[in-house]
Amino acid sequence: GSAAGSGGGLVQVGESLKLSCTASGNIVSLNGIWYRQVSGRQREFVAGITAGGNTNYEEFAKGRFTISRDNAKNTVYLQMNNLKVEDTAVYICNVAGISGRSHVEYWGKGTLVTVSS
Numbered sequence: 001g002s003a004a005g006s007g008g009g010l011v012q013v014g015e016s017l018k019l020s021c022t023a024s025g026n027i028v029s030l031n032g033i034w035y036r037q038v039s040g041r042q043r044e045f046v047a048g049i050t051a052g053g054n055t056n057y058e059e060f061a062k063g064r065f066t067i068s069r070d071n072a073k074n075t076v077y078l079q080m081n082n083l084k085v086e087d088t089a090v091y092i093c094n095v096a097g098i099s100g101r102s103h104v105e106y107w108g109k110g111t112l113v114t115v116s117s
Helices: none
Strands: 003-006 009-012 017-023 028-037 044-049 055-057 065-070 075-080 089-099 102-109 111-116
Touching (some): 003 089, 017 028, 017 089, 017 102, 017 111, 028 065, 044 075, 055 065, 075 089
Parallel strands (some): 009 111
Antiparallel strands (some): 003 017, 017 075, 028 044, 028 089, 044 055, 089 102, 089 111
């Protein structure tokens, strides 16, 4: 199994992007986390969603970003509004859940978000 992140791109300050992270296979109790990383800096937490649908956000994401999921599509989303230059980073997803009798966890390939002024 694997996960694929997508949806990044080049936008201007104030614009929006929606990232997707889709896991392969048949997964239940899907939960996911979005991280981001700037070259030369540590990866940082952005937002997470539990299997029960509870969400939490890093301070910089509150009020601007929304994490959600579609269980039928094995997909976790990150809607990002009012983007700022400092949101420029590679966004990386981690999704986990139950497939058959096994716990599975996948990291998606990062998707680059560039916000220009």
